Amino acid sequence: xxxxxxxxxxxxxxxxxxxxxxxxxxxxxxxxxxxxxxxxxxxxxxxxxxxxxxxxxxxxxxxxxxxxxxxxxxxxxxxxxxxxxxxxxxxxxxxxxxxxxxxxxxxxxxxxxxxxxxxxxxxxxxxxxxxxxxxxxxxxxxxxxxxxxxxxxxxxxxxxxxxxxxxxxxxxxxxxxxxxxxxxxxxxxxxxxxxxxxxxxxxxxxxxxxxxxxxxxxxxxxxxxxxxxxxxxxxxxxxxxxxxxxxxxxxxxxxxxxxxxxxxxxxxxxxxxxxxxxxxxxxxxxxxxxxxxxxxxxxxxxxxxxxxxxxxxxxxxxxxxxxxxxxxxxxxxxxxxxxxxxxxxxxxxxxxxxxxxxxxxxxxxxxxxxxxxxxxxx
Amino acid sequence: xxxxxxxxxxxxxxxxxxxxxxxxxxxxxxxxxxxxxxxxxxxxxxxxxxxxxxxxxxxxxxxxxxxxxxxxxxxxxxxxxxxxxxxxxxxxxxxxxxxxxxxxxxxxxxxxxxxxxxxxxxxxxxxxxxxxxxxxxxxxxxxxxxxxxxxxxxxxxxxxxxxxxxxxxxxxxxxxxxxxxxxxxxxxxxxxxxxxxxxxxxxxxxxxxxxxxxxxxxxxxxxxxxxxxxxxxxxxxxxxxxxxxxxxxxxxxxxxxxxxxxxxxxxxxxxxxxxxxxxxxxxxxxxxxxxxxxxxxxxxxxxxxxxxxxxxxxxxxxxxxxxxxxxxxxxxxxxxxxxxxxxxxxxxxxxxxxxxxx
Numbered sequence: 001x002x003x004x005x006x007x008x009x010x011x012x013x014x015x016x017x018x019x020x021x022x023x024x025x026x027x028x029x030x031x032x033x034x035x036x037x038x039x040x041x042x043x044x045x046x047x048x049x050x051x052x053x054x055x056x057x058x059x060x061x062x063x064x065x066x067x068x069x070x071x072x073x074x075x076x077x078x079x080x081x082x083x084x085x086x087x088x089x090x091x092x093x094x095x096x097x098x099x100x101x102x103x104x105x106x107x108x109x110x111x112x113x114x115x116x117x118x119x120x121x122x123x124x125x126x127x128x129x130x131x132x133x134x135x136x137x138x139x140x141x142x143x144x145x146x147x148x149x150x151x152x153x154x155x156x157x158x159x160x161x162x163x164x165x166x167x168x169x170x171x172x173x174x175x176x177x178x179x180x181x182x183x184x185x186x187x188x189x190x191x192x193x194x195x196x197x198x199x200x201x202x203x204x205x206x207x208x209x210x211x212x213x214x215x216x217x218x219x220x221x222x223x224x225x226x227x228x229x230x231x232x233x234x235x236x237x238x239x240x241x242x243x244x245x246x247x248x249x250x251x252x253x254x255x256x257x258x259x260x261x262x263x264x265x266x267x268x269x270x271x272x273x274x275x276x277x278x279x280x281x282x283x284x285x286x287x288x289x290x291x292x293x294x295x296x297x298x299x300x301x302x303x304x305x306x307x308x309x310x311x312x313x314x315x316x317x318x319x320x321x322x323x324x325x326x327x328x329x330x331x332x333x334x335x336x337x338x339x340x341x342x343x344x345x346x347x348x349x350x351x352x353x354x355x356x357x358x359x360x361x362x363x364x365x366x367x368x369x370x371x372x373x374x375x376x377x378x
Numbered sequence: 379x380x381x382x383x384x385x386x387x388x389x390x391x392x393x394x395x396x397x398x399x400x401x402x403x404x405x406x407x408x409x410x411x412x413x414x415x416x417x418x419x420x421x422x423x424x425x426x427x428x429x430x431x432x433x434x435x436x437x438x439x440x441x442x443x444x445x446x447x448x449x450x451x452x453x454x455x456x457x458x459x460x461x462x463x464x465x466x467x468x469x470x471x472x473x474x475x476x477x478x479x480x481x482x483x484x485x486x487x488x489x490x491x492x493x494x495x496x497x498x499x500x501x502x503x504x505x506x507x508x509x510x511x512x513x514x515x516x517x518x519x520x521x522x523x524x525x526x527x528x529x530x531x532x533x534x535x536x537x538x539x540x541x542x543x544x545x546x547x548x549x550x551x552x553x554x555x556x557x558x559x560x561x562x563x564x565x566x567x568x569x570x571x572x573x574x575x576x577x578x579x580x581x582x583x584x585x586x587x588x589x590x591x592x593x594x595x596x597x598x599x600x601x602x603x604x605x606x607x608x609x610x611x612x613x614x615x616x617x618x619x620x621x622x623x624x625x626x627x628x629x630x631x632x633x634x635x636x637x638x639x640x641x642x643x644x645x646x647x648x649x650x651x652x653x654x655x656x657x658x659x660x661x662x663x664x665x666x667x668x669x670x671x672x673x674x675x676x677x678x679x680x681x682x683x684x685x686x687x688x689x690x691x692x693x694x695x696x697x698x699x700x701x702x703x704x705x706x707x708x709x710x711x712x713x714x715x716x717x718x719x720x721x722x723x724x725x726x727x728x729x730x731x732x733x734x735x736x
Contacts, residue, residue: 309447310495327432327448328411375495
């Protein structure tokens with residue numbers, strides 16, 4: 001029996017989303033064509049766009065469909081930087097996902113960008129005082145500020161409204177991949193310039209995401225060849241993916257409150273169970289304002305590489321911060337940014353719960369964790 | 379048995395792993411990341427440290443149908459193998475890093491971690507045979523003389539060998555490739571790895587020069603007369619003839635060879651070919667791969683001093699910690715630091731690090 005506790009990596013598709021995906025797969029027609037089939041597909045795509053826009057608190061025209069969260073982040077970061085050649089500085093929080101950090105670092109290496117990292121507190125929340133100082137000192141040269149809406153490893157929600165207030169008229173991009181569909185997210189209400197959302201994190205299919213980009217703004221495209229999405233993103237529109245994305249959004253939003261409490265209750269049980277079984281374990285990133293279902297735990301004296309192997313052998317799927325391209329586990333940059341030592345970061349894993357998680361599964365994990373942590377203490 | 383199969387991404391370890399899984403053992407595949415930055419040590423897909431190799435190992439594990447993990451051994455590898463390699467050269471010795479890797483990484487750090495996780499043994503794609511005999515478990519040469527790797531495994535003690543499995547020892551390499559193809563392992567045609575895995579260019583002298591500097595010093599003949607200048611003593615190997623650029627020729631114009639490297643005085647000593655002859659070898663830090671030969675007594679056997687060198691008939695004796703071998707026929711050129719491995723027929727008796735020669 002496999003216990004899947006890696007929902008933050010990707011979560012099973014919701015049955016309704018599978019259904020709408022497969023129904024659209026049967027249909028023919030390119031949404032850009034003027035004939036009847038094309039029009040029918042276009043109509044379904046636009047209805048999906050409107051539904052997702054309502055859910056995200058933005059205008060339908062502000063949704064640019066792309067193939068992944070990573071693409072949306074790349075598009076926003078490179079797009080803003082290239083569209084505004086007089087400004088060279090990009091401000092990012094130290095706990096961003098690699099889909100934000102890597103394009104920024106690429107621009108530094110290849111395109112003369114200057115990066116300023118905004119530090120976080122020991123709780124994993126962007127340090128607003130430090131950010132204010134950075135912005136005040138560099139205001140004229142800042143092309144973009146990027147702060148994620150919630151962190152994927154520790155689940156902390158970030159004070160985006162405050163970031164936007166500090167930024168003033170500097171564009172603010174927020175990676176909301178982990179948040180959208182799990183906690184309230186209101187693009188316009190937050191005053192963001194752009195944001196990233198992705199379907200597969202909330203029960204939709206892989207290979208679809210969106211960049212939400214404030215109306216009237218032009219950024220430099222990454223892909224050229226047809227201009228299907230607001231002339232900012234080219235590619236034949238992925239109709240089944242988008243329509244299924246909309247279904248998953250609809251379902252997630254409808255059940256947001258219920259899901260939040262169900263998943264967070266199970267997460268609480270898991271935290272309690274782990275602390276009881278392994279008293280020296282440390283739960284990271286609890287601020288009282290978190291995503292549901294993220295349980296980030298340090299097991300002192302262990303190596304997460306070993307923990308994950310033992311858990312996998314016991315049929316429990318968890319994960320760790322990140323791995324390099326060759327597959328080597330690396331100490332999490334998020335934990336290091338919070339001031340946690342490399343040794344502790346190396347002893348830390350993440351369980352992430354989701355729609356399919358059951359109480360019985362949590363009980364099994366709590367029952368086996370003591371022996372696994374003991375064995376991993378080498 | 380519960381087995382950790384060390385998978386480099388090459389054809390040998392893939393087939394070895396497949397055989398273990400097929401035999402009904404509970405097997406997991408493990409790829410060792412030996413460099414914290416894969417680009418740092420090597421690029422290209424010739425060895426065991428690249429993204430391509432970890433991908434190949436993962437695909438082979440997928441096809442065999444076993445779980446697969448990457449174990450980060452970069453620190454252990456750097457401290458135990460790379461640093462040792464540099465240090466040995468700095469001391470005028472010629473180390474074999476594959477020996478150190480087997481001794482300190484594959485059958486030490488990996489075996490230890492495997493045992494900690496509840497596994498019984500580590501299987502690799504090395505070509506050597508383990509046999510159950512009346513003297514216990516003993517190691518023997520592989521049936522494929524061209525591929526035999528018992529030399530680089532002779533640094534393993536009995537305890538380490540008890541946790542080691544070499545499923546390919548009974549097979550010749552060509553058959554391993556055929557078997558890989560039959561099993562649908564797409565690494566079947568991957569070229570063999572050669573050279574030193576952490577020196578991607580194959581330019582050992584240049585690599586060492588970057589780390590040890592290139593302080594020039596004298597090249598002298600046997601009576602101490604300076605005959606040339608070198609750029610870093612450690613870039614020379616005993617027995618080397620080419621690239622010496624000597625300014626003073628010998629009287630008869632006979633070629634000269636590197637006889638000795640003296641790191642303290644940063645001197646390279648050259649001389650006639652005959653002076654390279656070695657028939658008495660002393661080795662220290664003896665490791666026994668099976669039953670230990672009776673101390674003080676002289677035994678007949680074979681000495682081997684290179685991974686693919688010939689077995690040289692000899693008399694040998696040991697006090698347990700050191701081995702002394704007297705060769706029937708002298709060999710030409712042997713550096714201290716090389717591994718001396720003693721065979722009894724095809725059985726590996728043990729090994730020692732060459733400390734002195736005559």
